Amino acid sequence: MQESNSTTLDTNAKSKPQTNTPTQFEFDIKTTDPNSKARLCTLQTPHGAIETPIFMPVGTHATVKGILPSQLEEIKAQIILANTYHLYLRPGADLIEQAGGLHAFMNWNHPILTDSGGFQFFSLSDTLKLDDEGVSFNSIVDGSKHYWTPEKNMHIQNQLGADIIMQLDQCTPYPCEKKDVAIAVDRSAAWAKRCRAAQQNPNQALFAIVQGGVFLDLRLASVEHLLKIDSQSNFEGFALGGYSVGEPHELMFESLELVTDHLPKDRPRYLMGVGNPSTLVKAVAAGIDMFDCVLPTRNARNGTLYTSQGKINIKRKEFAEDDSPLDPACSCYTCRTFSRAYLRHLFQNDEPLAMRLASLHNLQYYLDLVRGAREALLNGSFSGYYKEFYEALDRGKDEGLGRA
Amino acid sequence: MQESNSTTLDTNAKSKPQTNTPTQFEFDIKTTDPNSKARLCTLQTPHGAIETPIFMPVGTHATVKGILPSQLEEIKAQIILANTYHLYLRPGADLIEQAGGLHAFMNWNHPILTDSGGFQFFSLSDTLKLDDEGVSFNSIVDGSKHYWTPEKNMHIQNQLGADIIMQLDQCTPYPCEKKDVAIAVDRSAAWAKRCRAAQQNPNQALFAIVQGGVFLDLRLASVEHLLKIDSQSNFEGFALGGYSVGEPHELMFESLELVTDHLPKDRPRYLMGVGNPSTLVKAVAAGIDMFDCVLPTRNARNGTLYTSQGKINIKRKEFAEDDSPLDPACSCYTCRTFSRAYLRHLFQNDEPLAMRLASLHNLQYYLDLVRGAREALLNGSFSGYYKEFYEALDRGKDEGLGRA
Numbered sequence: 026m027q028e029s030n031s032t033t034l035d036t037n038a039k040s041k042p043q044t045n046t047p048t049q050f051e052f053d054i055k056t057t058d059p060n061s062k063a064r065l066c067t068l069q070t071p072h073g074a075i076e077t078p079i080f081m082p083v084g085t086h087a088t089v090k091g092i093l094p095s096q097l098e099e100i101k102a103q104i105i106l107a108n109t110y111h112l113y114l115r116p117g118a119d120l121i122e123q124a125g126g127l128h129a130f131m132n133w134n135h136p137i138l139t140d141s142g143g144f145q146f147f148s149l150s151d152t153l154k155l156d157d158e159g160v161s162f163n164s165i166v167d168g169s170k171h172y173w174t175p176e177k178n179m180h181i182q183n184q185l186g187a188d189i190i191m192q193l194d195q196c197t198p199y200p201c202e203k204k205d206v207a208i209a210v211d212r213s214a215a216w217a218k219r220c221r222a223a224q225q226n227p228n229q230a231l232f233a234i235v236q237g238g239v240f241l242d243l244r245l246a247s248v249e250h251l252l253k254i255d256s257q258s259n260f261e262g263f264a265l266g267g268y269s270v271g272e273p274h275e276l277m278f279e280s281l282e283l284v285t286d287h288l289p290k291d292r293p294r295y296l297m298g299v300g301n302p303s304t305l306v307k308a309v310a311a312g313i314d315m316f317d318c319v320l321p322t323r324n325a326r327n328g329t330l331y332t333s334q335g336k337i338n339i340k341r342k343e344f345a346e347d348d349s350p351l352d353p354a355c356s357c358y359t360c361r362t363f364s365r366a367y368l369r370h371l372f373q374n375d376e377p378l379a380m381r382l383a384s385l386h387n388l389q390y391y392l393d394l395v396r397g398a399r400e401a402l403l404n405g406s407f408s409g410y411y412k413e414f415y416e417a418l419d420r421g422k423d424e425g426l427g428r429a
Numbered sequence: 430m431q432e433s434n435s436t437t438l439d440t441n442a443k444s445k446p447q448t449n450t451p452t453q454f455e456f457d458i459k460t461t462d463p464n465s466k467a468r469l470c471t472l473q474t475p476h477g478a479i480e481t482p483i484f485m486p487v488g489t490h491a492t493v494k495g496i497l498p499s500q501l502e503e504i505k506a507q508i509i510l511a512n513t514y515h516l517y518l519r520p521g522a523d524l525i526e527q528a529g530g531l532h533a534f535m536n537w538n539h540p541i542l543t544d545s546g547g548f549q550f551f552s553l554s555d556t557l558k559l560d561d562e563g564v565s566f567n568s569i570v571d572g573s574k575h576y577w578t579p580e581k582n583m584h585i586q587n588q589l590g591a592d593i594i595m596q597l598d599q600c601t602p603y604p605c606e607k608k609d610v611a612i613a614v615d616r617s618a619a620w621a622k623r624c625r626a627a628q629q630n631p632n633q634a635l636f637a638i639v640q641g642g643v644f645l646d647l648r649l650a651s652v653e654h655l656l657k658i659d660s661q662s663n664f665e666g667f668a669l670g671g672y673s674v675g676e677p678h679e680l681m682f683e684s685l686e687l688v689t690d691h692l693p694k695d696r697p698r699y700l701m702g703v704g705n706p707s708t709l710v711k712a713v714a715a716g717i718d719m720f721d722c723v724l725p726t727r728n729a730r731n732g733t734l735y736t737s738q739g740k741i742n743i744k745r746k747e748f749a750e751d752d753s754p755l756d757p758a759c760s761c762y763t764c765r766t767f768s769r770a771y772l773r774h775l776f777q778n779d780e781p782l783a784m785r786l787a788s789l790h791n792l793q794y795y796l797d798l799v800r801g802a803r804e805a806l807l808n809g810s811f812s813g814y815y816k817e818f819y820e821a822l823d824r825g826k827d828e829g830l831g832r833a
Contacts, residue, residue, distance in 0.1 A: 086774070086778045086780055087771075088775060088780050088782045090782070091782055092782070093782070093785075094766075095762075111778075115774070115777055116770070116773075116774045116777070120749065120750055120770065123750065124752055124770060130768070130770075130771055130774075131771065132766050345520065346524055346527065348527075348528055358497075358499075362498075364534070366520070366528060367491075367528070367536075370491070370519070370520045370534075371490075371492060373520070374515075374519060376490055376492050376494065376495075377494055377781060378492045378494070378495055380781060381497075381781070381785070
């Protein structure tokens with residue numbers, strides 16, 4: 026990639042899209058990188074605007090593990106993700122609706138996205154029965170039986186009240202026979218259509234989900250299906266699902282670029298469940314706008330921390346007497362306040378503050394990463410940002426940043 | 430008790446004590462309750478003044494479980510407690526000394542008190558060997574052998590650098606044969622003398638510990654021993670140890686009143702490891718100035734929460750749809766921000782935020798309780814405070830506040 030000297034040149038940006046997207050979900054492309062497909066955009070929502078590229082901290086049960094809403098504000102999280110499958114089972118969508126919706130329930134007055142539960146069926150349920158009409162499953166909480174149609178799923182997500190909701194989809198594993206992936210593609214498209222018809226709440230954006238596994242032709246077929254539906258009634262965004270399920274990263278990037286090229290430029294693109302920092306930066310360059318992943322919080326709980334100089338495990342003996350901050354380049358509360366020695370001490374004693382401070386830092390790292398991308402895009406220096414990131418990664422060597 | 434109408438009357442307060450207490454530990458009695466032995470005092474320390482009666486949140490491993498130092502400041506914790514036994518074993522006193530002491534290590538720039546470890550020998554060690562010279566024990570962390578004399582213990586507490594340090598003592602269980610308690614009383618007194626001789630750091634106050642179990646004569650003998658040492662070289666405070674080890678509360682209060690009466694008025698009195706709120710308020714009326722207890726944080730982790738209307742377990746079904754705050758009378762972040770239904774939801778899902786929010790609230794409850802006592806003492810209304818507290822307790826019935 027070449028460093029761009031232009032701070033204003035906007036070669037790829039389109040004029041304001043002519044769609045029937047409700048005005049509260051207006052999507053604007055501010056600028057694009059001339060040397061990649063990276064772009065700087067804003068998406069309006071009823072709870073405020075999101076600047077993309079953005080990372081969404083995962084709050085499965087209407088809480089980002091161990092982190093207060095006020096701390097999410099401090100680290101400038103713009104939008105968080107919650108999970109329909111888990112919240113439907115416990116505490117229940119009726120209860121959350123009665124509490125005034127997810128925003129009120131968890132005291133987060135900024136944008137929320139709910140995943141539909143499609144991925145949770147795939148990853149959690151061993152009692153799943155799925156056909157074209159819908160999906161029956163047993164609760165992982167109490168074994169009780171449940172049945173969801175796309176329409177029912179939309180109703181539940183309406184009750185939860187997130188700003189952005191996801192269509193019900195069928196995710197396939199890796200590896201998976203092509204004929205089974207093809208069935209999932211067709212079914213997901215059919216469900217996208219039914220979700221679009223069922224979801225009429227003007228305060229909620231509906232994102233369609235592209236499936237197709239690692240099969241380029243099936244990915245393109247999925248896009249084609251969704252665009253046909255979209256031509257009748259717009260989706261407010263498109264997601265790329267069924268990645269990061271075990272396939273080599275290279276395979277993902279092969280189809281990712283292709284899919285992204287075929288998606289409408291005038292709608293946000295969300296790469297679901299991805300990923301580690303090095304994947305994330307590469308995906309930004311491929312034109313992805315939104316990300317979520319449990320890695321920063323899950324790794325934090327194990328003492329694996331992202332730093333500007335690579336990934337470290339703070340529990341290692343070498344940090345026992347290290348009075349320096351976790352990452353001198355980081356401005357988070359953890360790095361401003363405590364030493365590596367103290368963090369290690371907390372982990373050694375299984376103190377709950379350990380995971381709190383570590384999660385806060387890792388989330389700040391991810392949010393700084395996408396903030397860096399946005400600033401670079403704004404300044405016309407995305408190529409430099411990209412190069413510097415991977416050079417730092419190389420310096421990190423086997424502790425390389427986010428190399429899964 | 431009679432309500433006092435006086436806001437300035439100070440019948441029991443003594444003139445400024447004539448002791449060799451270092452000036453940075455000046456202890457002033459601001460006012461006393463005419464109808465009880467309760468008193469409002471200040472204790473200066475190198476890290477600021479403590480207003481008593483005060484409750485000290487327990488931070489065994491140099492962290493109050495799950496609570497940030499900044500949050501401790503928000504709930505106006507004035508002093509916290511850390512534990513010499515645990516910190517000596519992990520991460521080690523040398524390491525903490527090199528880090529600049531406990532205050533720097535844990536980023537708490539307010540007063541700290543370290544317990545000596547006497548109680549931890551009693552409660553944790555099954556490999557304890559104790560004689561007049563000192564105590565040998567195996568580490569609960571790695572089984573390694575250690576030997577402490579009172580002098581060694583003082584050196585360790587000097588390294589940790591708390592504002593207030595405790596003598597090494599021998600705690601006895603309940604029940605315990607009187608002859609064994611007598612040995613512990615004599616030994617603790619001998620160790621008090623050696624600790625006083627060894628502890629010459631002018632930035633650290635040394636508190637002596639009264640032992641004697643439930644035997645009134647042994648308690649008084651313990652006081653007599655300590656006062657004899659004190660007449661040669663002052664202790665900066667006196668603690669009452671060996672309570673809350675299983676004996677009926679009534680038995681504690683029998684000797685507590687008596688002991689307190691015999692302690693010098695011009696020094697702070699600290700009732701170690703006690704207790705639930707109802708015990709605490711009664712002990713304030715008996716003339717105790719300082720308290721610590723794991724109950725608020727330990728109970729919080731189990732979902733047991735103190736409220737102005739009694740103790741509740743938030744995990745109970747009855748709170749599932751309860752949109753009201755945990756305690757409308759409480760001003761803590763938890764009560765200001767979240768509903769009972771949301772707190773229950775967090776507990777149901779074992780979310781780490783559950784124990785954080787619950788601990789914060791329970792600590793606020795305890796700190797409000799002693800703040801209420803101080804304000805009542807200042808306003809001459811301690812009798813009314815006392816009466817209201819126990820009336821509210823009675824209304825709480827079987828969920829009664831702090832009835833262990």
